[in-house]
Amino acid sequence: MKHWIFYSLIIVFFAACSSETATKYESTEHGLEYKYCVNSNSDTLPQTGDKLLLKVRFFNEKDTLLWDSREISSRFIMDFIQPSKPGATINDAYAMMHEGDSMSFLINARQFYSAADPQSPMIQKFREDEKLRFQVKLEKIYSQKEFEEEAKQVIKPLCEEENMLLVDYIEKQYPDAKPTKTGLYIIHTKKGNGISVNDTAEVAIHYRATYINGELIYTSYAKADPLIFKVNDPFVWPCLAEVVKTMKKGGKAVCVSPSSMAAGEYGDKKLRIPPCKSIIFEVELVVVK
Template sequence: MVAKFLIPIAAVLTLASCGSDSQFDGFTRAEETGIHYKFFKHNEDAKKIVMGSGIKFSWTFSIWPKDSIIMESKQTTQDGSRYTNFGVREVSFKGSFEDGLLMMHEGDSAAFIISADSFFLKTMRGNELPPGVKPGDFLKGVFAIKEVKTKEEVDKNAAEQKAEMEKKMQEAMINESVARDKYLADNKITAKPTASGLIYVELKKGKGEKPKPTDMVKVHYHGTFLDGSVFDSSVDRKEPIEFPLNQVIPGWTEGVGMMQKGGKAKMVIPSAIAYGAQGRQGIPPFSTLVFEVELLDFKPQPEQMQMPQQQQQGEQHEHHEGDGHKH
């Protein structure tokens, strides 16, 4: 008879040790972290989320007690799917959503209420609260866990993805090299590449000194891909451009720096000293570029423009799509 009463008492004691009454109706407060939680579906026999887990889940955020959603997972996915991937790597503050996730298992769904300002300032690392959110507000997050992967599975998947990416990059580099060699052979270009890979062919000799990397240069250019298609041309626009020589792609800085005023040259610029594996608008990754350039003039940069290289890269200048600018 005594045993019949001990079982329910033990169950009550177990629940009490995990949580207590919450100020939010229908929620329970976790004793250890202080997070307020409510499970809609909970399966403790399924794979549990632990530190280092990789999860696929959906989420929505709303300011408590309003139900209007201010952020949701499908806003962050390229295909509009409600499920997004997340690696549980750290707890941003005590009582954070990460603490809530660490209570969940694969297939679970639950709601959590946390400090809104702590989420935006600590988890999101913002400098200020977004409009409509004020100190003392609470944020409700609703999570549905579709899949949980162990740290070992996550690491293995990351290694496989890295290997696949490296393989594709290697193939792209080889394809670029083969296409470039064919272009050089077809066009009977025998000039040897410089140490950087630039192939420079002088078409018309200029006169005088060569521009320094810190000089302001004025050029006409005609840019094509290896197949001859034009991606940009100041010649076609009948508008030469002027720019600091050290603020363009390395292939231009080197190639134009080999010219003299009034000279013309053809430059075959591998992607490694152009726009690389990323490419840019209008220029695919791993694209060798061909420029015919005429150096019209050059002069020292105005003193205020001779900024440190790091600052130069952050500065924005008006330019055309493929004019050699790095940004």
């Protein structure tokens, strides 16, 4: 019953904002065309630094759906930055919305795509005066503090589950392994006889990274493209810096890393690594400088 009500509300929202409704668009003094589908009567507007929980879809003039935030995530969240000057951009659209509002906007297609990427091939696919129709629901506005507090509540059970899975994996696969002070489990599978690695060294490694369930994340062997990094580079994952310092050139090792020493408790969106994920690295040290 609850699921039926939830999906019914989504249908009502998108139907209310459809292009077929009789309500005409109004325009701000700076040319942003808009209309309300649901006016929440809230007093809360977004401020720079806030996180916006949104549902967003946009269509071309033929009413073809071009993008839907729900295909990215059921909780699509964006960082909000107040526009430096009023205009008719999607950011100006977000700026005029109150928490709980559902609105539709008409925004110049070329300007929208060029703001995201000036070299986007999509820019030339639209006429200069062609507009996209956006349907936006601003579900929640979080301050940075509120967002962090909620994230901690979401992350906590995930991290507890991670610890249980990590302990179980070690007990089954490497029962004699002992953790380092930072929580890594390092198992040397081939002893190297080349140069040792110090804090200032530059190294090249081949590696294979998987989750505990065996799912492959990445392997450098596939493209014969080793990872090159300086051991003291602060942007290198701590687990990799630590494991190579226990190796010599030519050596191989397995490094079982908790999330805190890899992508972090919150994961890595760019690498598509979820929160609280332990990672197993099979590392081969091929170059030491």
